Each structure stands twice: as C-alpha cells, then as structure tokens.
Amino acid sequence: xxxxxxxxxxxxxxxxxxxxxxxxxxxxxxxxxxxxxxxxxxxxxxxxxxxxxxxxxxxxxxxxxxxxxxxxxxxxxxxxxxxxxxxxxxxxxxxxxxxxxxxxxxxxxxxxxxxxxxxxxxxxxxxxxxxxxxxxxxxxxxxxxxxxxxxxxxxxxxxxxxxxxxxxxxxxxxxxxxxxxxxxxxxxxxxxxxxxxxxxxxxxxxxxxxxxxxxxxxxxxxxxxxxxxxxxxxxxxxxxxxxxxxxxxxxxxxxxxxxxxxxxxxxxxxxxxxxxxxxxxxxxxxxxxxxxxxxxxxxxxxxxxxxxxxxxxxxxxxxxxxxxxxxxxxxxxxxxxxxxxxxxxxxxxxxxxxxxxxxxxxxxxxxxxxxxxxxxxxxxxxxxxxxxxxxxxxxxxxxxxxxxxxxxxxxxxxxxxxx
Ligand code: NDP
Numbered sequence: 085x086x087x088x089x090x091x092x093x094x095x096x097x098x099x100x101x102x103x104x105x106x107x108x109x110x111x112x113x114x115x116x117x118x119x120x121x122x123x124x125x126x127x128x129x130x131x132x133x134x135x136x137x138x139x140x141x142x143x144x145x146x147x148x149x150x151x152x153x154x155x156x157x158x159x160x161x162x163x164x165x166x167x168x169x170x171x172x173x174x175x176x177x178x179x180x181x182x183x184x185x186x187x188x189x190x191x192x193x194x195x196x197x198x199x200x201x202x203x204x205x206x207x208x209x210x211x212x213x214x215x216x217x218x219x220x221x222x223x224x225x226x227x228x229x230x231x232x233x234x235x236x237x238x239x240x241x242x243x244x245x246x247x248x249x250x251x252x253x254x255x256x257x258x259x260x261x262x263x264x265x266x267x268x269x270x271x272x273x274x275x276x277x278x279x280x281x282x283x284x285x286x287x288x289x290x291x292x293x294x295x296x297x298x299x300x301x302x303x304x305x306x307x308x309x310x311x312x313x314x315x316x317x318x319x320x321x322x323x324x325x326x327x328x329x330x331x332x333x334x335x336x337x338x339x340x341x342x343x344x345x346x347x348x349x350x351x352x353x354x355x356x357x358x359x360x361x362x363x364x365x366x367x368x369x370x371x372x373x374x375x376x377x378x379x380x381x382x383x384x385x386x387x388x389x390x391x392x393x394x395x396x397x398x399x400x401x402x403x404x405x406x407x408x409x410x411x412x413x414x415x416x417x418x419x420x421x422x423x424x425x426x427x428x429x430x431x432x433x434x435x436x437x438x439x440x441x442x443x444x445x446x447x448x449x450x451x452x453x454x455x456x457x458x459x460x461x462x463x464x465x466x467x468x469x470x471x472x473x474x475x476x477x478x479x480x481x482x483x484x485x486x487x488x489x490x491x492x493x494x495x496x497x498x499x500x501x502x503x
Pocket of ligand 1: 091092093095096097117118119120123144145146147167168169170172190191242243244245246247248285286287290398399446449450
C-alpha cells in the first residue's frame, strides 16, 4: 500500500498513471499534479471508474521548488515520480531532499534556457572535459549522489525505455549472458506512421533538441563526436522491416560507460524517415529550433516554443498512428572464453497501446517502464540509496514486471550485427 505523487500529465505520464491504476494493490493512492490542473482532473475522472487506486489532483509549477515542497508536505507521498520535463529534474530532486522522499524520473536534466550565462559557463567547461556537446548530461544529477545517500533516499534516474529498459537489458546481458561485454549497440526503431508530414512522438522541444545535436559514441575510453546525422545504417527490424537509422548522442551511453567498465564501444541508433529529416533540417536552417528569444512585433518569442505550438500535440497522435516500435540492444562479448552475440528487444504495437491506454507506443514504451521502476522502489526490490541509473539495479524483477505489464522481451542469439 503506497501513496505516490506523479508530477506531469502529458503523453508519458498519462500512460504511467493508467498502468499504476492497474496495480492498485501497490499504488493504492495517487496524486496527479501538473501545471495545467484541468488535464489532471480529466485523466482522474476517466480512470476513477476503472480502478481501486484513490486518485486526487493538484496544480503545481515544478519550476518553483517551494511549490513542490508544499505539495509534498501536504500529500506525504512515499515516492515522487517526475514525468514532467527534464527542465524540472533539479527542483523536484531538491524538494524530495527537503521532504525526505524517494525520487524518480524518465530523462536527465537539461536547462530550459540554454543561453543562461551561468549554465553556459559550466556547460562549456564540461564539453571540453567530457568530449561531447549535447545539452543534456548526468553531471547535474550525479552531483546529488552524496546528498541522497546521506539522507537515506533513492533517486532513480531515466526509467523510461531509452534511457531505462535499454540499461536493464545491458545489466541482464551482463548478469546472464556475458563474462565481458565488448560492444553494445542500442537500436531504437519507430516503424509507426501517423499520417502527418511532420510531427514528433514526444515533447517536440525536447525531441528536436536531442536529434539535432551532434552525434557521439563511446569508444576505447573516450567520446567520439560526429556531425548530426552523419553516420547512417540500414537495419532489418523484427516485425517492422528495413529502416534507415542514424547514430545519435544518448544519455544512457554516459552511465553505461561508467558502469560496464570493460565495454569497448557503445553506440545508439534511432530510425528516421527522409520526410522527418528534411523538415528538421529546414526548420533548423531557418532558426525555428533556436531557444534564444527573438523580438517579434513587440513580443518576445522563443522559436522552438512557437514551433511546439504549431506542431500536432504528441498526445493526439494515438488514434492515427499505425505500425510498431522495436527497441533493444545488440551485444558482442565473451562467455566462458567463447565469443558470443546476443540481441534483446521489445516490439510494441501503436494501435494495441492506443486500445489499452489511449496513447501511441512511444508514450506507452516510456510510461510502462516508469510504472515498473516505481513498483521496484515501492516494493523494496530496488533499494540502494543514492542517485542511480537503471543498470545499477537487479534487472530480473524489472524485466519480469515489463513482461507482465505490457512490454515483453524477445531474444536472439545470432543477430545481424551493425557494421
Ligand atoms: P509532454 O510535453 O506531453 O508532457 C509534459 C507534462 O509536464 C505536461 O503535463 C506539462 O504540463 C507538465 N509540465 C511542464 N512543465 C511543468 C512545470 N513547470 N510544472 C509542472 N508540470 C509541468 O511530455 P512527454 O509526456 O512526451 O514527456 C515526459 C517526459 O518523458 C520528458 O521528460 C521526456 O523527455 C521523457 N521521455 C523519456 C523517454 C525515455 O524513453 N526515457 C522517451 C520519451 C520521453 P502542461 O500540460 O501544463 O504543459
């Protein structure tokens, strides 16, 4: 029996809340809190007739640490699930520390305003030291390690699919299939079609920043950075077919490189269609992906925020998206002195997700792991204190929960490798 506070009520949070409500014996009370309370009220009203979980709602601006502290103090949750945006990670972590509550999220911190001079100075120093220039990285949240340890609290970072399940796949491969992992290729394929010439499957601002950044991968103990979209491969995905995929920087590479010490190379690939890339390049070229405010007819406008307002709301893609996602990891390495390859992945159907929870598979494949991660913390199966990423915990109960709650694993012991 636990009491959980969920912050955020967008595409991913809505799936996570649906799934929590299917496990009322653990999630007995849940407060849905977000900036726009009417969305929380609508979701609570939809779910109340189908669940034993006692649902309440609240309004909170999670950019304001004092508002989050006040809400936590009044609701007294056992866990705060941050499923708002990466911009709020640090304020919510601060509030959890102030109130003595465990924390989890689905994406690592990045600032909303990348022009802020104080942030920029730290960022530029980090770029030089670390060797990659993506706006998002773990250093901000890893800086809380000692504080969470001392407070006897757990912060679980990045518990969606990627990051999240992909790291559990790595921990599982290491635990059951390899003595030493040589290479990891994380492959994220969305074979879905929503019928629009251009739309993003999750928050457009976060998504477009991520994919327009330079790509990078980990090799022989350091980062190799490449121009955005400059490494392309084709792969034949189970139940999806042939797709073009591109090497991106992705946050789990950073933690995996620290936690799977012997690994020689870690790469992340994501599939994109030509239409998406052409639109993105054009928007980038005309300045629409910029986070720097411009003055237009006396009003300050942030181009990427204005673009977000024009694009379809990712939550509205559910009914019209058909096809499947296929996300997983291919490993090479050795076991008992023998070379070995292994591929573990999940295939998720957009329409089946929509029928079950009213959302497309990109939200589904993120929201289900968020619920399963919360389940691990609330049932004490994951209880290491401090700030941790998913591969640092026992993957077995988590993957069993994913199998049970909608994201079953598939395996192959002779996969086609990516060159
Ligand atoms: P949405 O934009 O659909 O939803 C974001 C929600 O956060 C909205 O309810 C929004 O409220 C709320 N919110 C925004 N700012 C604040 C604030 N200051 N205070 C309180 N609430 C706020 O995003 P998604 O659901 O698509 O994404 C949610 C998270 O999941 C993101 O961090 C994203 O990066 C992550 N993600 C992780 C993936 C993974 O595999 N690990 C994959 C996909 C996404 P309002 O409606 O008022 O704007």
